[in-house]
Amino acid sequence: GQNIDQPTEMTATEGAIVQINCTYQTSGFNGLFWYQQHAGEAPTFLSYNVLDGLEEKGRFSSFLSRSKGYSYLLLKELQMKDSASYLCAVREWSYIPTFGRGTSLIVHP
Amino acid sequence: EAQVTQNPRYLITVTGKKLTVTCSQNMNHEYMSWYRQDPGLGLRQIYYSMNVEVTDKGDVPEGYKVSRKEKRNFPLILESPSPNQTSLYFCASGSAGANVLTFGAGSRLTVL
Numbered sequence: 001g002q003n004i005d006q007p008t009e010m011t012a013t014e015g016a017i018v019q020i021n022c023t024y025q026t027s028g029f030n031g032l033f034w035y036q037q038h039a040g041e042a043p044t045f046l047s048y049n050v051l052d053g054l055e056e057k058g059r060f061s062s063f064l065s066r067s068k069g070y071s072y073l074l075l076k077e078l079q080m081k082d083s084a085s086y087l088c089a090v091r092e093w094s095y096i097p098t099f100g101r102g103t104s105l106i107v108h109p
Numbered sequence: 110e111a112q113v114t115q116n117p118r119y120l121i122t123v124t125g126k127k128l129t130v131t132c133s134q135n136m137n138h139e140y141m142s143w144y145r146q147d148p149g150l151g152l153r154q155i156y157y158s159m160n161v162e163v164t165d166k167g168d169v170p171e172g173y174k175v176s177r178k179e180k181r182n183f184p185l186i187l188e189s190p191s192p193n194q195t196s197l198y199f200c201a202s203g204s205a206g207a208n209v210l211t212f213g214a215g216s217r218l219t220v221l
Binding site: 043087095100 | 140142144149150151152153154157159167168197199203205206208209210211212213214215
């Protein structure tokens, strides 16, 4: 089975940088995903990491350390529209990812 | 447009009245899955399917049934809905070996 842990809620200021952490414990590992979900809407894919290191995509970056069972999502130059839930999901050896409970990010002016 | 379509988007029903939530994808994806999302509990997987006629239980399958007779469709059936099945339901699909799940817009179900 899997155990995925991420903070329930975070707040940040428009224009700032925020880091959302995700720790996991799995018996196998075949990738870690981050999804963004605005209230009442469907989750949308943000990033995928399977090797250690940082993946950068515009204002968003995702980092993975497999030995530590740790990932973070870094959001730069925060905008009000970044207020959403951020879901960490981990895939073991099958195709099926398991989702954490999500981190609700509130961006204020 | 590549998409996952769920219907109905909103439904209020009563205990015991059988209902089906449909899910259809137009991307020829092998993998399809149903999730429910409840406050504080995140996305929990109900059932999934790796291909036609292949379905498996997820983490919370009790009270639900699914079928996968065609590649594009993966309906979720609640034979006798109960109030604890009031939730927001998402269908998702993905291509085997790919890394991205595409989600439907969600179906908000209320069971009175």
